[in-house]
Amino acid sequence: MATTEHVVAHQFDDAEQQHEASTLGMWLFLVTEILFFGGLFLLYVAYRVTYPEAFVDGSHHLDLRLGTINTVILIGSSLTMALGVHAAQVGRQRALVGFLLLTIVLGSAFLVIKGFEYAAKFEHGLVPGPGFALTGPLGPQVELFFCIYFAMTALHAIHMVIGVGVLAVIAMMASRGAFGPAYFTPVELMGLYWHFVDVVWIFLFPLLYLIGGR
Amino acid sequence: MDTQVTNEHDRQEHYLNVDYGIRSWLLTRDHKRIALLYLGSITFMFFLGGIFALVIRLELLTPAGDIVGADTYNKLFTMHGVIMIFFFLIPSIPAVLGNFLVPLMIGARDLAFPRINLASWYIYSLGALFGLWAVFTGGVDTGWTFYAPYSTTASYTKVVPTIVGAFLVGFSSIFTGLNFIVTIHRMRAPGLTWFRLPLFIWAHYATSVIIILGTPVIAITLGLVAVERVFRIGIFDPALGGDPILFQHLFWFYSHPAVYIMILPSMGIISEVITCFSRKRIFGYSFIAVSSLAIALLGFLVWGHHMFVSGQSVYAALIFSVLSFAVAIPSAVKVFNWTATLYKGSISFEAPMVYALGFIGLFTIGGLTGLFLAALGLDVHVHDTYFVVAHFHYIMVGGAIMGYLAGIHFWWPKITGRLYPETLARIAALIVFLGFNLTFFPQFVLGYLGMPRRYYVYPPEFQVLNVMSTAGATILGVGYLLPMLYLTWSLRWGARAGANPWRATGLEWQTPSPPPTYNFATTPLVTEEPYAYPLREAREY
Amino acid sequence: MSQHIVPVRVYVTIFAALMVLTALTVYVATLEHGALSTPIALAIAITKAMLVILYFMHVRYSSGLTQISIATGVLFLLVMIAITMADIVSRGWLGTPGS
Ligand SMILES: [Cu+2]
Numbered sequence: 001m002a003t004t005e006h007v008v009a010h011q012f013d014d015a016e017q018q019h020e021a022s023t024l025g026m027w028l029f030l031v032t033e034i035l036f037f038g039g040l041f042l043l044y045v046a047y048r049v050t051y052p053e054a055f056v057d058g059s060h061h062l063d064l065r066l067g068t069i070n071t072v073i074l075i076g077s078s079l080t081m082a083l084g085v086h087a088a089q090v091g092r093q094r095a096l097v098g099f100l101l102l103t104i105v106l107g108s109a110f111l112v113i114k115g116f117e118y119a120a121k122f123e124h125g126l127v128p129g130p131g132f133a134l135t136g137p138l139g140p141q142v143e144l145f146f147c148i149y150f151a152m153t154a155l156h157a158i159h160m161v162i163g164v165g166v167l168a169v170i171a172m173m174a175s176r177g178a179f180g181p182a183y184f185t186p187v188e189l190m191g192l193y194w195h196f197v198d199v200v201w202i203f204l205f206p207l208l209y210l211i212g213g214r
Numbered sequence: 215m216d217t218q219v220t221n222e223h224d225r226q227e228h229y230l231n232v233d234y235g236i237r238s239w240l241l242t243r244d245h246k247r248i249a250l251l252y253l254g255s256i257t258f259m260f261f262l263g264g265i266f267a268l269v270i271r272l273e274l275l276t277p278a279g280d281i282v283g284a285d286t287y288n289k290l291f292t293m294h295g296v297i298m299i300f301f302f303l304i305p306s307i308p309a310v311l312g313n314f315l316v317p318l319m320i321g322a323r324d325l326a327f328p329r330i331n332l333a334s335w336y337i338y339s340l341g342a343l344f345g346l347w348a349v350f351t352g353g354v355d356t357g358w359t360f361y362a363p364y365s366t367t368a369s370y371t372k373v374v375p376t377i378v379g380a381f382l383v384g385f386s387s388i389f390t391g392l393n394f395i396v397t398i399h400r401m402r403a404p405g406l407t408w409f410r411l412p413l414f415i416w417a418h419y420a421t422s423v424i425i426i427l428g429t430p431v432i433a434i435t436l437g438l439v440a441v442e443r444v445f446r447i448g449i450f451d452p453a454l455g456g457d458p459i460l461f462q463h464l465f466w467f468y469s470h471p472a473v474y475i476m477i478l479p480s481m482g483i484i485s486e487v488i489t490c491f492s493r494k495r496i497f498g499y500s501f502i503a504v505s506s507l508a509i510a511l512l513g514f515l516v517w518g519h520h521m522f523v524s525g526q527s528v529y530a531a532l533i534f535s536v537l538s539f540a541v542a543i544p545s546a547v548k549v550f551n552w553t554a555t556l557y558k559g560s561i562s563f564e565a566p567m568v569y570a571l572g573f574i575g576l577f578t579i580g581g582l583t584g585l586f587l588a589a590l591g592l593d594v595h596v597h598d599t600y601f602v603v604a605h606f607h608y609i610m611v612g613g614a615i616m617g618y619l620a621g622i623h624f625w626w627p628k629i630t631g632r633l634y635p636e637t638l639a640r641i642a643a644l645i646v647f648l649g650f651n652l653t654f655f656p657q658f659v660l661g662y663l664g665m666p667r668r669y670y671v672y673p674p675e676f677q678v679l680n681v682m683s684t685a686g687a688t689i690l691g692v693g694y695l696l697p698m699l700y701l702t703w704s705l706r707w708g709a710r711a712g713a714n715p716w717r718a719t720g721l722e723w724q725t726p727s728p729p730p731t732y733n734f735a736t737t738p739l740v741t742e743e744p745y746a747y748p749l750r751e752a753r754e755y
Numbered sequence: 756m757s758q759h760i761v762p763v764r765v766y767v768t769i770f771a772a773l774m775v776l777t778a779l780t781v782y783v784a785t786l787e788h789g790a791l792s793t794p795i796a797l798a799i800a801i802t803k804a805m806l807v808i809l810y811f812m813h814v815r816y817s818s819g820l821t822q823i824s825i826a827t828g829v830l831f832l833l834v835m836i837a838i839t840m841a842d843i844v845s846r847g848w849l850g851t852p853g854s
Contacts, residue, residue, distance in 0.1 A: 036430035086760070144455055151438065527846040527848065529845040
């Protein structure tokens with residue numbers, strides 16, 4: 001297939017060097033992402049250590065069922081993404097497109113469920129700000145928990161939205177036969193990004209939903 | 215005869231004449247052209263930040279508030295700091311000289327990701343536009359540190375646009391740093407092993423590591439401040455039990471290493487210039503190389519020395535104090551090695567060398583006063599005084615900007631193919647040196663005597679020293695305008711440079727000036743150590 | 756391209772392991788464990804993350820440079836958290852003057 005004959009950019013000596021450079025670049029970007037989310041994890045640790053009861057209280061206001069379902073969905077989407085990369089590696093064109101679409105579907109399902117969770121929080125007045133509903137001695141600190149909850153999950157969701165968007169573009173390219181065993185770097189890099197977002201959630205889930213004995 | 219040679223030169227194709235027109239610049243992927251785009255942007259921001267500095271100095275000419283009131287003064291020093299740090303110093307050397315030289319010095323045709331490189335300039339420009347928007351629609355008054363809760367709840371100035379600007383510039387520098395690391399790892403010319411790399415490259419590698427590890431943290435932190443303002447929630451709000459000191463931790467986790475983002479590239483330039491104009495191999499190559507990395511990594515462990523009086527734990531402060539002393543060691547290693555390189559060298563005083571020698575002296579003073587400030591007991595007394603202001607200006611202006619000017623002069627012939635007027639440049643370098651010391655040395659005394667920073671009025675007994683400082687700032691301003699003028703002049707009337715006007719070593723001097731678009735006609739093969747200058751280390755003792 | 760191809764079987768096994776660990780962490784959370792519950796939850800999360808990173812992201816087969824880059828990122832995140840927490844935890848040890 002003509003399209004798999006990818007041109008090596010002028011600054012590189014060969015496809016091998018180009019591929020190594022791209023992967024390293026993506027990994028360095030993910031390192032910046034570790035520290036980008038890291039700021040929020042620091043806030044989480046600091047506030048949880050300072051206000052353990054308020055964090056348990058806040059956590060009990062989260063929907064464990066939806067959180068668990070979302071965890072399963074997101075890990076499932078990581079599997080389909082990994083299988084998509086595999087399909088590209090072995091040159092199974094239709095499987096590649098199929099797995100990419102499946103990943104998009106699962107990612108969107110995650111976002112929809114997250115949307116329902118957010119909507120419930122708005123309904124119950126659990127969104128931090130002037131109208132925060134919980135009063136009592138722990139009220140302000142639970143509000144702090146929800147500040148952290150929304151900051152972390154919203155940043156995660158933004159990453160998902162971007163991921164779904166880029167996945168759509170890559171799926172389109174894949175359906176036109178842009179990738180094959182000789183050249184599939186964009187699929188591979190997309191995979192790294194997607195798994196990274198999954199890893200962030202793997203930590204968010206127990207830290208936010210599973211504290212203080214449910 | 216003469217005209218014939220000139221014509222021949224004109225016909226030679228290089229990155230500047232390969233095509234013309236605004237499109238060929240705005241859509242370029244050539245690292246050398248992107249470097250020049252950055253040069254234009256940051257020079258503009260430098261002079262804008264400089265204007266604020268001059269107004270500050272003018273206001274402080276007399277003890278009373280003559281020109282501006284307290285509110286305007288707060289905005290002046292904030293915008294001076296924000297513009298100089300985020301929009302000038304951080305991108306200055308990496309985005310201009312680093313961009314231009316990293317591929318040339320390692321024998322590559324371009325950076326690994328030319329499109330990301332161009333994108334970084336656009337993101338920088340967008341960030342700068344946000345910054346300018348904030349400046350011209352009323353300004354911002356939080357100080358460049360954006361401390362919460364003042365920035366999140368109290369300030370009624372343009373905090374959010376400024377933060378968006380700084381956030382974007384952060385991402386542009388992440389793109390630059392990422393590009394450098396990948397390029398240095400994957401695209402070195404054959405034979406160019408790690409310990410044959412120029413020290414400029416080592417410095418940029420270490421700088422990029424800091425950018426990758428630190429910048430995301432400032433991005434999320436400033437992002438949270440903006441979110442807290444916009445949505446009126448309280449992440450750092452003491453009313454909810456939030457901890458404003460956490461903001462300071464997050465802020466300084468980046469902003470202390472950011473000092474090294476500014477100074478390490480400058481140190482890289484000094485290593486190149488000192489060895490070239492001593493005609494001598496650099497002393498202790500591997501120590502200078504490794505000390506860059508040591509600075510980059512140790513620099514992440516000391517941020518709390520900015521928070522000694524913030525209310526952090528005394529025990530944490532003790533640890534931060536000790537670690538801050540430790541980070542002085544690799545910096546001192548560099549200074550000792552530079553002086554050892556000068557020893558028995560065949561020294562000549564071209565303008566870059568004058569700047570470099572100035573750097574060594576001023577950086578040493580800045581570094582040693584940094585140790586005063588790292589000492590827990592002393593810092594309590596001079597904290598938030600002009601002593602601190604003088605200290606960091608010795609590092610950032612006396613260090614980073616002197617190094618930047620040394621580099622601009624040193625590689626100007628390579629960048630433009632023209633020589634700058636040497637005598638004028640030496641005079642300008644001396645003016646900068648004298649103006650700088652007159653501006654900032656009195657500030658050490660002022661701070662030691664107890665004059666606090668960030669006030670627009672002061673007791674009359676401080677006036678003499680303040681007048682000296684303001685006079686020095688005027689001289690310094692002239693010193694910065696001069697290169698601007700004669701370098702521009704040299705673009706048209708400067709003498710042709712030739713490939714290697716300084717008889718320097720390094721791959722960038724083996725290609726014509728200005729270099730062709732893909733840098734080298736054939737990929738160079740490296741067979742020897744860097745800095746193969748005629749003089750070696752003195753071995754007779 | 757010289758690329759390590761991980762067999763589909765491995766991906767599916769890893770996925771199954773991740774599901775088991777998810778079920779386990781939710782189950783453990785429903786029990787009352789007191790001080791141990793957070794370390795257990797974190798241990799499970801770290802195990803899951805390692806599985807994703809090593810196999811789905813191919814880091815097990817990647818260059819040492821990639822592995823060092825990731826380790827450095829995680830290390831500096833931990834440094835940031837550890838040193839900041841050293842302040843927060845020890846802040847009350849010595850009375851603040853004046854209070
Ligand atoms: Cu510092």
